[in-house]
Amino acid sequence: xxxxxxxxxxxxxxxxxxxxxxxxxxxxxxxxxxxxxxxxxxxxxxxxxxxxxxxxxxxxxxxxxxxxxxxxxxxxxxxxxxxxxxxxxxxxxxxxxxxxxxxxxxxxxxxxxxxxxxxxxxxxxxxxxxxxxxxxxxxxxxxxxxxxxxxxxxxxxxxxxxxxxxxxxxxxxxxxxxxxxxxxxxxxxxxxxxxxxxxxxxxxxxxxxxxxxxxxxxxxxxxxxxxxxxxxxxxxxxxxxxxxxxxxxxxxxxxxxxxxxxxxxxxxxxxxxxxxxxxxxxxxxxxxxxxxxxxxxxxxxxxxxxxxxxxxxxxxxxxxxxxxxxxxxxxxxxxxxxxxxxxxxxxxxxxxxxxxxxxxxxxxxxxxxxxxxxxxxxxxxxxxxxxxxxxxxxxxxxxxxxxxxxxxxxxxxxxxxxxxxxxxxxxxxxxxxxxxxxxxxxxxxxxxxxxxxxxxxxxxxxxxxxxxxxxxxxxxxxxxxxxxxxxxxxxxxxxxxxxxxxxxxxxxxxxxxxxxxxxxxxxxxxxxxxxxxxxxxxxxxxxxxxxxxxxxxxxxxxxxxxxxxxxxxxxxxxxxxxxxxxxxxxxxxxxxxxxxxxxxxxxxxxx
Ligand SMILES: *[C@@H]1O[C@H](CO)[C@@H](O)[C@H](O)[C@H]1NC(C)=O
Ligand SMILES: *[C@@H]1O[C@H](CO)[C@@H](O)[C@H](O)[C@H]1NC(C)=O
Ligand SMILES: *[C@@H]1O[C@H](CO)[C@@H](O)[C@H](O)[C@H]1NC(C)=O
Ligand SMILES: *[C@@H]1O[C@H](CO)[C@@H](O)[C@H](O)[C@H]1NC(C)=O
Ligand SMILES: *[C@@H]1O[C@H](CO)[C@@H](O)[C@H](O)[C@H]1NC(C)=O
Ligand SMILES: CC(=O)N[C@H]1CO[C@H](CO)[C@@H](O)[C@@H]1O
Numbered sequence: 001x002x003x004x005x006x007x008x009x010x011x012x013x014x015x016x017x018x019x020x021x022x023x024x025x026x027x028x029x030x031x032x033x034x035x036x037x038x039x040x041x042x043x044x045x046x047x048x049x050x051x052x053x054x055x056x057x058x059x060x061x062x063x064x065x066x067x068x069x070x071x072x073x074x075x076x077x078x079x080x081x082x083x084x085x086x087x088x089x090x091x092x093x094x095x096x097x098x099x100x101x102x103x104x105x106x107x108x109x110x111x112x113x114x115x116x117x118x119x120x121x122x123x124x125x126x127x128x129x130x131x132x133x134x135x136x137x138x139x140x141x142x143x144x145x146x147x148x149x150x151x152x153x154x155x156x157x158x159x160x161x162x163x164x165x166x167x168x169x170x171x172x173x174x175x176x177x178x179x180x181x182x183x184x185x186x187x188x189x190x191x192x193x194x195x196x197x198x199x200x201x202x203x204x205x206x207x208x209x210x211x212x213x214x215x216x217x218x219x220x221x222x223x224x225x226x227x228x229x230x231x232x233x234x235x236x237x238x239x240x241x242x243x244x245x246x247x248x249x250x251x252x253x254x255x256x257x258x259x260x261x262x263x264x265x266x267x268x269x270x271x272x273x274x275x276x277x278x279x280x281x282x283x284x285x286x287x288x289x290x291x292x293x294x295x296x297x298x299x300x301x302x303x304x305x306x307x308x309x310x311x312x313x314x315x316x317x318x319x320x321x322x323x324x325x326x327x328x329x330x331x332x333x334x335x336x337x338x339x340x341x342x343x344x345x346x347x348x349x350x351x352x353x354x355x356x357x358x359x360x361x362x363x364x365x366x367x368x369x370x371x372x373x374x375x376x377x378x379x380x381x382x383x384x385x386x387x388x389x390x391x392x393x394x395x396x397x398x399x400x401x402x403x404x405x406x407x408x409x410x411x412x413x414x415x416x417x418x419x420x421x422x423x424x425x426x427x428x429x430x431x432x433x434x435x436x437x438x439x440x441x442x443x444x445x446x447x448x449x450x451x452x453x454x455x456x457x458x459x460x461x462x463x464x465x466x467x468x469x470x471x472x473x474x475x476x477x478x479x480x481x482x483x484x485x486x487x488x489x490x491x492x493x494x495x496x497x498x499x500x501x502x503x504x505x506x507x508x509x510x511x512x513x514x515x516x517x518x519x520x521x522x523x524x525x526x527x528x529x530x531x532x533x534x535x536x537x538x539x540x541x542x543x544x545x546x547x548x549x550x551x552x553x554x555x556x557x558x559x560x561x562x563x564x565x566x567x568x569x570x571x572x573x574x575x576x577x578x579x580x581x582x583x584x585x586x587x588x589x590x591x592x593x594x595x596x597x598x599x600x601x602x603x604x605x606x607x
Pocket of ligand 6: 536
């Protein structure tokens with residue numbers, strides 16, 4: 001037996017899907033095959049059908065059933081499961097006993113789980129997944145019936161130690177989605193009442209195992225009753241799967257592991273799974289998901305929709321620690337967050353970052369499939385300035401990076417009297433940006449008192465803007481307004497703030513129709529080089545409005561190649577329809593659209 005086994009690998013092949021690029025959704029349907037390498041290194045393929053392997057037998061479709069059993073529906077419409085069987089001297093894993101009966105799923109404990117080891121099978125560069133029996137803790141491996149040396153040897157799946165020589169290579173690829181998987185038998189009584197029959201599969205979308213979980217939550221091949229329990233059990237690098245039903249969250253889920261939260265749309269339309277805060281869940285400062293590791297924590301949110309059940313309820317989606325946590329060390333947290341195809345919408349909070357709040361971040365990536373919509377940060381109480389209902393980041397260290405793509409629509413920050421009336425950042429609020437920030441997202445219909453789309457408190461590193469800003473508003477809430485699309489209060493020495501995007505139809509009910517700044521330190525750069533059209537300031541600075549009690553130091557470039565057209569400064573009869581910069585009590589300087597159109601060279605201040 002031993003010599004044969006050392007050459008053997010059992011490969012569970014989930015037949016390849018038509019598309020396997022990037023983020024894929026795993027299919028629960030697969031065929032199980034064993035490839036045995038002979039002495040000449042030629043592989044013979046066997047199929048794990050029933051009790052033994054029959055060479056060249058075509059693959060049968062298996063799938064995960066009842067959360068962590070492997071089985072299929074037989075010709076009689078019964079669900080049968082892969083189980084550990086015993087006849088005479090032979091122990092084996094199969095679905096058909098020696099006597100020819102099949103082991104129904106009810107008779108089998110919930111037993112199979114997989115775990116991945118980073119060893120390849122020698123041929124493919126695929127990770128190896130061991131199939132482990134939860135009951136015995138042992139792993140499936142290939143055994144042989146060598147009792148009768150005259151007869152041809154037969155192989156079967158046995159149980160043994162979870163060692164590399166016993167490894168079962170489960171290559172988790174996608175099943176061809178064109179082949180409909182067999183529908184589950186309705187006659188089976190559910191085990192432990194924990195799993196519902198799977199919804200009828202879409203012929204075009206491979207389904208994930210989570211689609212069979214009643215509460216739509218799966219971790220390590222186990223269904224969970226709540227998302228919180230799954231997070232409580234998840235260790236570093238775990239992937240929690242959600243999908244099939246709306247996953248409800250009724251209290252904050254605090255977690256300190258590095259986790260991927262992966263959604264699956266199952267039979268529903270769309271390409272995301274939905275997570276919803278129940279209407280009873282209200283928290284003025286907390287969130288549905290809270291990353292609490294004081295040190296590094298890497299998190300991925302993928303293919304998810306997050307919202308709350310009731311209009312007007314106060315709850316946020318994701319928070320890291322806040323600056324005041326850990327006795328003021330909260331900002332030393334190093335959260336790395338990657339958002340792929342994330343849709344957060346229709347939620348409100350008194351705090352910044354109703355969608356995403358990060359105090360300390362090493363990396364934030366928001367991809368082009370993300371959408372943040374109808375998020376609101378509002379309160380009438382306290383000394384509140386930070387808006388950023390979609391995203392708020394307090395601290396980005398020098399080594400950190402932020403990449404924001406996607407769309408931000410109709411978000412708002414609003415702090416009416418007796419609060420400050422100066423909500424900053426209709427969609428995004430950035431505080432201390434020492435690292436590198438790149439924005440390529442689209443912003444429309446966002447509103448705040450300062451920074452209709454984005455408010456930045458301080459740039460210390462590089463901020464490169466390639467965003468598209470339309471119809472954002474800096475609204476006067478009783479005490480002035482500034483920066484229709486975006487603005488920055490302080491450019492530190494060494495800072496670079498480059499506006500290379502499109503800024504169209506934005507409005508400031510005070511100064512800076514599109515953009516604005518206050519303090520520019522020496523050795524900073526501020527550049528206007530994108531497309532600026534039809535922005536309007538009720539006061540001054542149709543495109544750019546600057547006011548400060550300090551002198552303008554640092555370089556400012558209004559690039560001659562910028563498109564600057566149709567901007568309006570109502571407060572001074574269009575004298576500053578391109579820009580106005582005021583150093584209070586000392587000097588002021590402005591350019592109108594008319595003057596700009598006469599120019600043939602860039603306008604450079606402090607060259
Ligand atoms: C498995 O992964 C660990 C951690 O990444 C690594 O240190 C180790 O060398 C890997 N082993 C193999 C055989 O690749
Ligand atoms: C502009 O944004 C406002 C919200 O601030 C919205 O009501 C309006 O429909 C938007 N207009 C266009 C043309 O997008
Ligand atoms: C600046 O914007 C232009 C026009 O959209 C684009 O072609 C160019 O690549 C941008 N520059 C950078 C460095 O992204
Ligand atoms: C403006 O564009 C022209 C042509 O593309 C280029 O030669 C020139 O260097 C650009 N000027 C500036 C200031 O970037
Ligand atoms: C400012 O410019 C706009 C757009 O060209 C024009 O409609 C408006 O009448 C101008 N206002 C003044 C006071 O000239
Ligand atoms: C929401 C809003 O008032 N948007 C305005 C932005 O500015 C353009 C140009 O002045 C207006 O047409 C929009 O109505």
